[in-house]
Amino acid sequence: MTGTALLALLSIGTIGGAHLLSKARWTWRAPRIGIALWQALGLSWGVATIGALLGLALLPYQKGIVGGMPGLFGDQAGRLGTAHVAALLAAISLAAVLLTMLGYAVVRVVRARRRHRALLALVSRSDSAVPRGTLVLDHPGAAAYCVPGVRSSKVVVSAGTLALLDPAELAAVLAHERAHARERHDLVLLPFASLRQVFPQIRLVGRCLDAVELLIEMAADDRARRHRPPRELATALLRFAAARPAAAPSGTLGVANAGPNAGHIPIMARVNRLLEPEPVGRSARFAAMVAVPVIAGVPLLLYALPH
Template sequence: MTAAALLALISLGTIGGAHLLSQARWTWHAPRTGILLWQALGLGWGVATIGALLSVALLPYGQGIVQGMPALLGDRGARLGPVHVAALLAAVSLAAVLLVMLGYAIIRVVRARRRHRALLALVSRSDASVPHGTLVLDHPEAAAYCVPGVRSSKVVVSAGTLALLDQAELAAVLAHERAHARERHDLVLLPFASLRQVFPQIRLVGRCLDAVELLIEMAADDRARRHRPSRELATALLRFAAARPAAAPSGTLGVADAGGFPVMARVNRLLDPMPVGRYTRCAATTAIPLVGVVPLLLYALPH
């Protein structure tokens, strides 16, 4: 029972950790660390929850998960009682649903991007006022987004954006979108988006996705300000927020949305950056491998 109890505690602990992290503000000043911690919590929850169910299912064999699975397959579950069978079915079902929904999310995003790339080939154009490789849409509303890709990514701006921003602000926005493409932030979002599809009624899952989305934007802001002054991007974000841009197309990553709070949080940290405390950063970097790896190690622990 030791492995099952520890895995159950870790599963509950990751849920509590996700609740606390969704309300944390130190992550705004270390977004990459925050993203890694979110990924560790998500992985830890999935591995620990499935592992706890498998541990209960394999209790009759007394050998843990790694050694108990061959024993289960060898006697075709002859030793399992109703509770053990129910736990086994729950573990297999949860693992299958998570994997299937992740695959579905990937397929849906790939199709949306393929359609959007085909549309861009028809309606977009090049423009001398933007760097080579940036596409321009003749649309009056402000829009700027990245269409990620394996072999090539596209950065798209609208004619409304060119009219809204000056050259310095436009350069900062393009640097932000190129950061999304280089760091493949779309891949970071996929597991959290698929998790929301699995548990659409659970508010905590929605808060987790919102928090990761904001941290991804902040990470792209940080990369952009390596090349451009922070004030340029901050003023561009304020102009976008005032213009109330439409949501970025499905499968893309936009520079800003119409929501005031996330934009102001990004602007404030750009204009007044604050370092994360040493102890907070050390605690977070220590927790990342522990939360992600310890549940896997418990799979080998005998009952």
């Protein structure tokens, strides 16, 4: 079987893997491993799909992708037929669209954060009820989110949150938001958000983004409970869910999902795992950690496989 066929099978396989992983619940027990698997699947799909198209385009050279590229440039694609040219253009177009949309997503998020930081400078204030560096908005609704940044990140809470939570619950929520900032979960979300912009009508892409968002929240929960008792964050999440907070501003990460796809199931899943954690076994953890580099690396190896 040629490298092109293997890449095509791998591209289809990653779609099936994404479908299964979007329904998996074991990842809730090890959210960081789940996030790594999602990243590996996304990278593998992009590399494999582009590689399958390139391999089809370079079939006349019979040297695979890496070996066929010098011949393609050497004879200025003279051996390519109509189908091969179409495959080459499709590969270039797909790569260009994915990279362009990723760049657009980065620019859009950076601009949104810049505008929000400017707004916070005008309307936020400090408060003795929160640690130094935490900003308070005079708004009656419940809100708690972080504005990630390269140099510094801002954690923001509303006056409604200060009234809603007791000091211990507030400390747990702030620890959760600091976890988002320290682990740069915003960078994890960017490729999946840009992929949804490329394929907005494909439901699987939306489910993938939802799954990654939930795992990111769970990963922040895990880091927060290193510093605070898990019950404090669990009760804070339940209070937030009951208060029906507004969606976090664009480019930020909130403590509780409040977008159009939000619901009680993600909140209850987070609460249950905080109160009754179920760690993943060593063998399963090892298998998943081995699978990550294999899934991400195999498509690149197939680029060098000759026909």
